[in-house]
Amino acid sequence: MTYRDVASKRVLTWALVAIGARMPVAMAPLALVFLVRERPGGYTLGAILAAVYVIGEIVGAPLLGMRMRPERARPQLALGLVVGAVGFAGLGALPEAHPVVLGAFALVAGSAPAAVTGGLRTLLTELVPERSVAQALSLESVLTSVIWALSPAAVAGFALGVAPWVPLLLAAALMAASVGGLWALPTGWSADETDRDGESMVRILVRAWPVYFTGAASLSLLALAELVLPALMEQRGTGVGWSGPLLVGFSLGSAVGAFVYGLRSWPGQLRTRSLVLMTGVSACVALVALIPDLAWMAVALVAAGMFQAGATLTRNVALREALPPSALAAGYSVMYAAVGAGYAATGSFAGALLQVVAPSTAILAGVGLTMVLALIGAWGERGRAGEAPSTSGAGDQVGREVVRSEGTAIRGRRDSERRL
Numbered sequence: 001m002t003y004r005d006v007a008s009k010r011v012l013t014w015a016l017v018a019i020g021a022r023m024p025v026a027m028a029p030l031a032l033v034f035l036v037r038e039r040p041g042g043y044t045l046g047a048i049l050a051a052v053y054v055i056g057e058i059v060g061a062p063l064l065g066m067r068m069r070p071e072r073a074r075p076q077l078a079l080g081l082v083v084g085a086v087g088f089a090g091l092g093a094l095p096e097a098h099p100v101v102l103g104a105f106a107l108v109a110g111s112a113p114a115a116v117t118g119g120l121r122t123l124l125t126e127l128v129p130e131r132s133v134a135q136a137l138s139l140e141s142v143l144t145s146v147i148w149a150l151s152p153a154a155v156a157g158f159a160l161g162v163a164p165w166v167p168l169l170l171a172a173a174l175m176a177a178s179v180g181g182l183w184a185l186p187t188g189w190s191a192d193e194t195d196r197d198g199e200s201m202v203r204i205l206v207r208a209w210p211v212y213f214t215g216a217a218s219l220s221l222l223a224l225a226e227l228v229l230p231a232l233m234e235q236r237g238t239g240v241g242w243s244g245p246l247l248v249g250f251s252l253g254s255a256v257g258a259f260v261y262g263l264r265s266w267p268g269q270l271r272t273r274s275l276v277l278m279t280g281v282s283a284c285v286a287l288v289a290l291i292p293d294l295a296w297m298a299v300a301l302v303a304a305g306m307f308q309a310g311a312t313l314t315r316n317v318a319l320r321e322a323l324p325p326s327a328l329a330a331g332y333s334v335m336y337a338a339v340g341a342g343y344a345a346t347g348s349f350a351g352a353l354l355q356v357v358a359p360s361t362a363i364l365a366g367v368g369l370t371m372v373l374a375l376i377g378a379w380g381e382r383g384r385a386g387e388a389p390s391t392s393g394a395g396d397q398v399g400r401e402v403v404r405s406e407g408t409a410i411r412g413r414r415d416s417e418r419r420l
Contacts, residue, residue, distance in 0.1 A: 005132035020178025024171030026151035031167040034159035056110025064115035065333020073188035084113035085175040092168035118332030126189040138262025149251035210380030216342025217373035223347035231359040253305025271381040280307035289363035
């Protein structure tokens with residue numbers, strides 16, 4: 001397995017569009033905190049605005065994703081990005097506005113482009129040969145990890161070094177610039193609506209619920225790392241400032257893990273591989289809560305990032321196999337909402353526990369919650385009739401025609417297990 005088929009001008013153009021569309025998303029929560037932190041009760045207001053932004057994403061992704069049509073995806077993606085850019089520009093241009101006004105802009109900035117991630121991922125898989133889809137998804141994960149590693153530093157640098165509203169205007173400019181790049185890409189992707197056998201989009205997406213559960217679990221551990229790590233450092237008498245470099249290590253580990261995952265084939269069923277990888281992430285995050293030494297904490301977080309990248313990629317491939325082509329963009333958007341909900345739920349759970357227990361205990365409790373989600377997803381997937389028993393990770397698409405043929409029976413309601 002190589003990345004040779006992914007190295008093309010069209011994929012490079014896609015990557016530039018993706019950077020412009022996704023970096024504002026990575027910047028938004030921290031940028032909102034910096035925007036209002038100097039107001040009375042600024043940190044609380046910043047947290048509320050960030051929560052409103054995330055709620056906009058969670059609600060907007062499935063609603064807009066299900067309305068996306070393959071044959072006219074470009075104008076829909078462009079409209080979402082333009083409206084999202086307006087939301088970010090409003091936040092940056094009116095930093096002293098009433099909190100309700102800022103909340104409205106945050107909601108728009110989060111919800112309008114929420115389906116773009118799913119649309120761009122589906123478009124990426126159309127730019128490469130079928131045999132290279134897994135490598136394309138791996139490179140997408142590498143790009144996303146790098147974006148999330150750089151965004152906090154960019155936000156802090158501009159907010160503290162220039163002005164608090166600059167990161168949000170930068171986010172607006174990046175999102176607006178990505179719109180122009182869409183016209184260098186195909187107008188959409190091919191998808192025959194008859195592949196749904198007349199079933200509604202909602203019913204098809206609901207049958208893939210186990211994949212969404214494990215997707216939510218895969219990112220919920222990131223919430224633990226980001227939100228509880230500073231408190232854990234303080235508990236141990238270590239400088240809170242080290243939490244930033246440690247989280248960068250997590251993101252870089254994810255980038256390396258995603259690249260390595262796409263280099264070769266991996267044994268085992270998708271659901272088994274996903275559960276093994278999720279167990280690896282959970283074990284590494286649990287070690288962070290138990291190990292007092294800073295250097296070994298860094299090693300555990302890098303390893304957690306590597307496992308987490310593999311788990312995320314496995315979920316994307318599993319979703320691609322569980323849904324017909326015409327439902328993929330909507331499915332990716334629902335997955336986007338699911339992982340956002342998992343992040344928010346675990347973060348809130350851990351935050352509430354911090355009021356009554358030590359940070360290390362809160363992390364271990366969050367790890368337990370994550371494993372519950374992962375086990376529920378694995379239980380739901382155990383009867384998937386379309387999954388080959390011993391195919392490969394980077395080459396999961398090799399047996400996809402078999403999956404498609406067997407999946408027809410599933411979508412035609414002849415699946416005896418009634419699970420998908």
